[in-house]
Amino acid sequence: MTSATKTRVVVAGGGTAGWLSAFSLVTRLGNLLDITLVESEQIGTVGVGEATIPTMRNFHQLMGIDEREFMSATQATFKLGIEFENWGQKNESYIHSFGEIGQRAWMAEFHAFWMAARDSGLNDSLDDYCLELKAAKAGKFALAAGKKPVNYAFHLDATAYAAWLRKKAEAAGVKRVEGKINNIVVDEQSGNIRSLELDNGECVQGDVFIDCTGFRGLLIGDALGVEYEDWSHYLAADSAIAVQTESPEPPRPYTRAIAHDAGWQWRIPLQTRTGNGIVYSSRFLSDEDAEKTLLANLTGKPLTEPRRIKFKTGRRVKTWHKNCVAIGLSSGFLEPLESTSIHLVTTALIRLMKLFPFSDNFGILAERFNQESAVELETIRDFIILHYHQTARDDSPFWDHYRTMDIPDSLRHRMTIFAENGYVWPDDVSLFRVDSWIQVMMGQGLQPKQYHHAGKMLPPEGLKQQLAALKQQIENQVAQLPPHEQFIQKYCPAGKVG
Secondary structure: OOOOOOEEEEEEOOHHHHHHHHHHHHHHHHHHEEEEEEEOOOOOOOOOOOEOOOHHHHHHHHOOOOHHHHHHHOOOEEEOEEEEEOOOOOOOEEEEEOOOOOOOOOOOOHHHHHHHHHHOOOOOOHHHHOHHHHHHHHOEOOOEEOOEEOOOEEEOOHHHHHHHHHHHHHHOOOEEEEOOEEEEEEOOOOOOEEEEEEOOOOEEEOOEEEEOOHHHOHHHHHHOOOOEEEOOOOOOOOEEEEEEEOOOOOOOOOEEEEEEOOEEEEEEEOOOOEEEEEEEOOOOOOHHHHHHHHHHOOOOOEOOOOEEEEOOOEEEOOOEEOOEEEOHHHOEEOOHHHOOHHHHHHHHHHHHHHOOOOOOOOHHHHHHHHHHHHHHHHHHHHHHHHHHHOOOOOOOHHHHHHHHOOOOHHHHHHHHHHHHHOOOOOOOOOOOOHHHHHHHHHHOOOOOOOOOHHHHHOOHHHHHHHHHHHHHHHHHHHHOOOEHHHHHHHHOOOOOOO
């Protein structure tokens, strides 16, 4: 197509969201689009979200990204799950892994068979039947255990990731324009954005605008007036402090989320350093005390000064309005407890590419986009609330607030039916699987009173023998895996691939 017939796409803002948007669109729709990205070197990015979930691998495959090259460029390590420490109770921990627990049947999930065996005297933990969880605890990793693929994600340097994507996007034809946005020109009749006026006098015109301006939401919020729905009554955290440290130990193949009296601390191992931070609510903890808590709980020497970030949990009432689509933080924010930030960028981009407007008739496409986005955000919101609400902790006003607060009806229904009958189902967007809900609910102390009796149709000793054989199989598979650090050095050492 000629440039005159191509749809002009303007991406406002860089960082991970901006450059991932530009790279994805030019990779999959490049022949149909003329893509310009506007950003200013004077404006920093949040760039502290360094943990991901397995959906990122699928997205990378769709975009033709070479995994080894990407990991080497971003000092990435592998991630098999998240360890939650002090959440259900102090001095207790569990791992929400990316793996499948046991072997499910069509009538009942594996935990029902395990509970039947437990009632017959079995002493094994449910953890014993998940390869990824056992490998995480052992500090081991490989892409597969024998013929069984391992389900994994990544820890990565978000700033390096954005820079790597920029290089790829520009090589594929994306035009980058340097400058701060001074004014956003909106057509009086249609209400669509016509152009961005920059501080250097340049004017960037477009047909479709993607708002990647972060929390500010310059296009979707300031220019188009789309309201922000505040969810702080469900998720009280409004602040974070991040700091990078040296790595005092080999990188573990999982993220750590360590609960404190008024928030939680992340610890994310990269090849060259460790990312650390604390998420907290200013209603329950001052910035100064939060910083003291974080610095007192570091395990390596700080490499950077602590960086404070303020945010408001919630979402835009519309993430697509007129000819503007908000991607990333401009569309909404959920704290990174389950590492969903980059996932939300990638799912929004897939949604946009499927619903891309090749005419000026945006209405019905935007309506569908907004419906799917709302369900997705609300589903993840409920899953995060679960971690806070299902707790026995009563040692601080922070935990008292979460333990006793009202929760969404959708989450209450899910928790109640599991507590009474042990029944669980995938969420509405197929992000958190049955095993995810089970690991978090039971890990936080929600134990079912009853369970499906499919397991009792089998002779008790026969059932226990089957479980013992499965447990042994997983132990043998884990024993054959190399140490996590050793695998990284062969597969994707920092700066040495590609």
